[in-house]
Amino acid sequence: MANSAISNTAAFQIFAFLILVCTEHSIAGEIRYSIPEEMEEGAFVGNVAQDLGLEIQQLYDRNFMLTSDDGVDYINIELQRGILSIAKKIDREQICGQETACTISFKIILENPLAVYRGEVEILDVNDNTPTFSEGTIALQIAESMAPGVGFPLESAQDQDVGINAVAAYTISSSDYFRLKTQTSDDGVIAVELLLEKSLDREQKSSLRLVLTAIDGGIPQRSGTTQILITVMDNNDNPPVFDHKIYRSSLRENAPLGSLVVTVKANDLDDGPNADLTYSFSKLTSPTLREMFSCDPYSGEIRTNRMLDFEKSTSYSLHLQAVDHGSPAITGHSQILVKIIDVNDNAPEIKVTSTTCKIMETVLPGTLITLVNVIDRDSGENGQINCEVSRSIPFKLQTSSSNHYELITSEELDRESVPEYEVVLVAWDFGSPSLSTNKTIQIVITDVNDNAPLFSEPSYNMYLTENNAPGTSIFAITATDLDMDQNSYVSYSLLWNNIQDTRISSFLSINALNGTIYALRSFDYEKLKTFQIHVQARDAGVPPLSSSAAVNVIILDQNDNAPVIVSPSAQSGSASAESLPQSADQGYFVTKIIATDADSGQNARLFYQVHHSTDPTLFNIEQNSGEIRTARRIFESDTSMQTLVILVTDNGQPRLSSTVTIHISFQENVTERITERNNLVSNSEYDSNLHLYLIVVFGCTSLLFLVTIILLIGIKCKQEGTVTQDHNSSSCCYRLGGSNDVLDRRYGTEETLRYPGTGRIVRVGETPHYSVCLSPESAKSDFLFLKPCGRPTSQP
Ligand SMILES: *[C@@H]1O[C@H](CO)[C@@H](O)[C@H](O)[C@H]1NC(C)=O
Numbered sequence: 001m002a003n004s005a006i007s008n009t010a011a012f013q014i015f016a017f018l019i020l021v022c023t024e025h026s027i028a029g030e031i032r033y034s035i036p037e038e039m040e041e042g043a044f045v046g047n048v049a050q051d052l053g054l055e056i057q058q059l060y061d062r063n064f065m066l067t068s069d070d071g072v073d074y075i076n077i078e079l080q081r082g083i084l085s086i087a088k089k090i091d092r093e094q095i096c097g098q099e100t101a102c103t104i105s106f107k108i109i110l111e112n113p114l115a116v117y118r119g120e121v122e123i124l125d126v127n128d129n130t131p132t133f134s135e136g137t138i139a140l141q142i143a144e145s146m147a148p149g150v151g152f153p154l155e156s157a158q159d160q161d162v163g164i165n166a167v168a169a170y171t172i173s174s175s176d177y178f179r180l181k182t183q184t185s186d187d188g189v190i191a192v193e194l195l196l197e198k199s200l201d202r203e204q205k206s207s208l209r210l211v212l213t214a215i216d217g218g219i220p221q222r223s224g225t226t227q228i229l230i231t232v233m234d235n236n237d238n239p240p241v242f243d244h245k246i247y248r249s250s251l252r253e254n255a256p257l258g259s260l261v262v263t264v265k266a267n268d269l270d271d272g273p274n275a276d277l278t279y280s281f282s283k284l285t286s287p288t289l290r291e292m293f294s295c296d297p298y299s300g301e302i303r304t305n306r307m308l309d310f311e312k313s314t315s316y317s318l319h320l321q322a323v324d325h326g327s328p329a330i331t332g333h334s335q336i337l338v339k340i341i342d343v344n345d346n347a348p349e350i351k352v353t354s355t356t357c358k359i360m361e362t363v364l365p366g367t368l369i370t371l372v373n374v375i376d377r378d379s380g381e382n383g384q385i386n387c388e389v390s391r392s393i394p395f396k397l398q399t400s401s402s403n404h405y406e407l408i409t410s411e412e413l414d415r416e417s418v419p420e421y422e423v424v425l426v427a428w429d430f431g432s433p434s435l436s437t438n439k440t441i442q443i444v445i446t447d448v449n450d451n452a453p454l455f456s457e458p459s460y461n462m463y464l465t466e467n468n469a470p471g472t473s474i475f476a477i478t479a480t481d482l483d484m485d486q487n488s489y490v491s492y493s494l495l496w497n498n499i500q501d502t503r504i505s506s507f508l509s510i511n512a513l514n515g516t517i518y519a520l521r522s523f524d525y526e527k528l529k530t531f532q533i534h535v536q537a538r539d540a541g542v543p544p545l546s547s548s549a550a551v552n553v554i555i556l557d558q559n560d561n562a563p564v565i566v567s568p569s570a571q572s573g574s575a576s577a578e579s580l581p582q583s584a585d586q587g588y589f590v591t592k593i594i595a596t597d598a599d600s601g602q603n604a605r606l607f608y609q610v611h612h613s614t615d616p617t618l619f620n621i622e623q624n625s626g627e628i629r630t631a632r633r634i635f636e637s638d639t640s641m642q643t644l645v646i647l648v649t650d651n652g653q654p655r656l657s658s659t660v661t662i663h664i665s666f667q668e669n670v671t672e673r674i675t676e677r678n679n680l681v682s683n684s685e686y687d688s689n690l691h692l693y694l695i696v697v698f699g700c701t702s703l704l705f706l707v708t709i710i711l712l713i714g715i716k717c718k719q720e721g722t723v724t725q726d727h728n729s730s731s732c733c734y735r736l737g738g739s740n741d742v743l744d745r746r747y748g749t750e751e752t753l754r755y756p757g758t759g760r761i762v763r764v765g766e767t768p769h770y771s772v773c774l775s776p777e778s779a780k781s782d783f784l785f786l787k788p789c790g791r792p793t794s795q796p
């Protein structure tokens with residue numbers, strides 16, 4: 001500024017001079033100077049003496065004096081030359097402020113004669129001040145919604161200078177949005193306004209910085225600037241926008257609770273609360289889904305809230321919204337597609353129409369038992385299933401359609417061997433690891449009457465001692481039936497038959513319920529020795545099944561017959577008479593006692609003994625044969641009439657006996673009588689010869705007879721064709737004990753019994769000892785007879 005002031009001085013001197021010339025002519029007694037401000041100290045203002053027409057010499061004499069009201073300090077007068085100069089640098093603005101005309105008035109006083117000259121120094125403005133703004137930055141806040149055309153008054157710039165040196169114009173840095181509008185008022189003050197030309201967008205430009213320049217009109221021009229800082233106030237004019245329109249996510253169905261599905265993020269171009277977002281599910285998301293998933297309002301994390309299940313839903317669609325906090329708030333939308341990945345978490349399920357089944361044992365292989373449906377709620381390989389019957393049992397699965405099976409029988413069934421099955425169905429899927437499940441089906445095989453009652457043996461031997469009490473139970477026969485319940489209830493009956501032309505029902509009866517056989521009458525071994533009956537067992541099934549067994553009833557002998565003495569006959573009273581010669585020697589055969597016993601075996605084995613005699617020394621009897629012989633010679637002294645009591649006992653239990661009394665008389669002359677008795681009695685030699693002869697004759701006859709019988713039976717068998725050995729055709733072809741066989745039997749050894757119809761050989765214990773011989777009659781009738789095969793007891 002100092003420099004410019006100095007450089008300006010020359011120009012203003014010329015200017016001042018012109019005014020001075022002008023002033024000299026217009027104002028007498030009054031002088032006026034114009035000087036620019038800011039002149040250096042001592043600078044020439046005006047030649048007062050010259051201008052007033054005063055002599056230099058007078059000045060001093062007339063006490064030339066300068067007085068000033070106010071500007072004394074600024075100007076000075078040089079007495080020697082009468083020149084007015086600047087005493088002190090003048091700042092117009094300091095003296096006059098904004099006054100347009102600024103003068104410093106002074107008086108020049110001369111004495112001798114007193115003369116007062118008024119003078120003025122006009123201070124001319126020099127553009128030495130720059131327009132200034134009171135603040136370095138003007139801050140403006142303008143809402144982005146503001147409509148174009150709105151003006152924002154700005155503070156004017158101040159310039160100390162006046163006139164043209166004062167602020168003359170404003171400019172602003174170029175901007176798309178603003179321009180300046182100025183209006184000069186009457187007092188010359190320029191009002192400046194910022195005019196919005198185009199709507200602001202905070203999102204594009206959140207603030208603007210403009211430079212406002214004020215220019216004055218001086219030469220050279222001076223200018224001052226200030227910053228205008230425009231902050232664009234946000235308006236909630238932008239919606240929140242999600243990163244993706246659709247978020248895609250996938251989750252395994254066994255993901256634990258709280259698993260992160262996806263984190264959503266939305267952006268809002270607005271600012272402040274207008275950009276503060278809250279996330280939530282929108283109304284498009286059903287309440288169920290809102291329970292299944294959670295949404296963090298601030299972080300945007302979507303997490304599972306429930307366990308997922310691929311089998312319930314394979315995907316979910318969630319609608320989301322982000323709401324800003326503006327007023328009014330704006331909402332942005334997005335969607336999440338959650339795909340559920342299947343995990344093999346479901347074992348196959350086996351469904352059967354019923355878990356317990358009943359089938360008849362007679363069903364054919366391939367019979368449908370039940371329908372089986374297998375499902376697996378997984379998908380893909382996890383849901384592919386195989387199903388089988390676990391064990392090897394007579395059942396199998398047959399595929400009817402995918403995952404539908406039929407359980408059928410694969411073999412024939414038999415309730416009697418396996419009454420019940422547990423069919424375990426196993427199903428497994430192809431997932432990894434594979435899951436399996438099983439189901440048990442109870443199959444009850446129901447009974448069908450396919451088994452007849454079964455006797456433990458095809459035939460039985462039933463021993464019954466004769467003389468039994470009528471009504472006693474003699475035997476129990478049981479048959480078992482493998483079937484069950486009604487099909488196994490067995491009832492017994494005797495098959496129709498005759499025994500010796502008598503209905504069997506008069507002999508025996510059977511308890512239908514338990515097969516106990518009762519004798520209805522007393523049997524007599526001597527009349528009936530054995531017979532065969534057939535017992536039928538029948539079950540209660542529909543239709544009933546039956547079977548029969550043969551029962552050989554064998555009557556056992558009892559010692560119920562006492563020996564009967566056949567010879568000598570005792571018709572005349574209780575004794576028989578014998579006579580023998582006086583001369584009979586020792587061992588003389590007197591007689592032979594012949595006795596029979598209707599019983600058999602030991603019961604019929606007879607022993608002879610002398611029970612009582614007149615002279616015990618005279619006779620003895622052969623114990624087995626019953627032959628009575630003399631024990632010694634007969635003496636004269638012996639009583640001529642001897643009495644013998646012979647006791648015949650059998651070997652039964654208890655022993656039974658009979659006695660015979662024989663009167664023996666001695667005679668002197670017996671020659672004639674010997675001849676007479678020739679046939680009956682002989683000496684022992686003759687006697688034994690006769691015996692042998694008789695035995696041979698008897699044996700031959702018997703043999704001949706038996707051979708004839710055998711031939712006859714053989715012919716009969718041939719006529720009947722092939723003989724079936726069933727129970728009803730027991731007429732022939734059994735082993736026939738030959739008579740030799742019978743004759744050769746000996747006492748005291750174990751005997752073998754052969755029973756017709758059985759082919760069995762029964763060992764009979766020690767007592768009673770007898771053998772069963774087939775009598776010829778048995779070939780013709782249905783009855784068999786037991787015949788004692790002891791030693792022949794009779795002698796011809
Ligand atoms: C059937 O399943 C049970 C348990 O579910 C298991 O203990 C058993 O071993 C399975 N049986 C078979 C035959 O697979």
Ligand SMILES: *[C@@H]1O[C@H](CO)[C@@H](O)[C@H](O)[C@H]1NC(C)=O
Pocket residue numbers: 476511514515516
């Ligand atoms: C058979 O039944 C009868 C009559 O109920 C009974 O007396 C008898 O003891 C039974 N027999 C058997 C072997 O159970």
